[in-house]
Amino acid sequence: MNIKKLFILFSIILFVHTIKAQINTGINGIIVLPVPENKTTVSEISCGAGGVYYLGYTLKERLDINFEYSYLFIYSTIIYQYRISSISSNLKFFLSKKSLRPFLNFGAGYYFKRFDQPFTDKDYKERSFGIKPSIGILSETNRYKNLFINSSISYIRTFNEYPIELFSFNLGFIYYFE
Numbered sequence: 244m245n246i247k248k249l250f251i252l253f254s255i256i257l258f259v260h261t262i263k264a265q266i267n268t269g270i271n272g273i274i275v276l277p278v279p280e281n282k283t284t285v286s287e288i289s290c291g292a293g294g295v296y297y298l299g300y301t302l303k304e305r306l307d308i309n310f311e312y313s314y315l316f317i318y319s320t321i322i323y324q325y326r327i328s329s330i331s332s333n334l335k336f337f338l339s340k341k342s343l344r345p346f347l348n349f350g351a352g353y354y355f356k357r358f359d360q361p362f363t364d365k366d367y368k369e370r371s372f373g374i375k376p377s378i379g380i381l382s383e384t385n386r387y388k389n390l391f392i393n394s395s396i397s398y399i400r401t402f403n404e405y406p407i408e409l410f411s412f413n414l415g416f417i418y419y420f421e
C-alpha cells in the first residue's frame with residue numbers, strides 16, 4: 244500500500260515539474276450574506292464570517308487549480324452555534340498576465356452545515372454538494388515578489404432539501420512558490 248502512495252506522489256511531482264506548474268498557497272477572510280430571494284436562507288442566516296485556506300498550482304500563469312477548506316461562523320437569531328464548512332476544488336482562469344489580473348473562478352465541493360438544535364442536546368448535521376462561481380482580481384504586492392492580494396465576489400449554492408444561497412466577499416493573500 245505504501246509503495247502505491249509513493250508512486251502516486253512521485254508521479255504527481257514529476258507531472259507538475261514537467262509542465263512547469265507553480266505551487267501556491269493562500270488564506271482569505273470571508274464575509275457572507277444571504278441571497279434575499281431564498282426565504283429559507285434568510286430566515287436562518289443574518290450574516291457570517293470565516294476563513295478560507297487553500298493549496299494549489301498554476302499552469303502557465305493562466306490557470307489555477309486549487310483545493311480549499313473553508314469554515315464560516317454564522318450569526319443567526321434563531322439558531323445557536325451555526326457553522327458551515329466546505330471542502331472543495333476550484334478552477335481559476337486568469338484573463339490577463341499583468342500585475343493586475345482579473346479572473347473567473349468555478350468551484351464545487353461538499354458543504355457541511357452544523358448547529359445546535361434548540362431545546363435538545365443534539366447537533367444537527369447536514370452534508371450537501373454545492374457550487375461556488377466567482378469573479379475577482381489578483382494584484383501584485385510591491386514589497387514581496389511572489390505575494391499577491393486576492394479579492395473576489397462569490398455566489399455559494401448548495402443542492403439539498405433546504406438549499407443555502409449566499410453571496411460572499413473574499414480578501415486575502417496568495418503566495419506562489421518558485
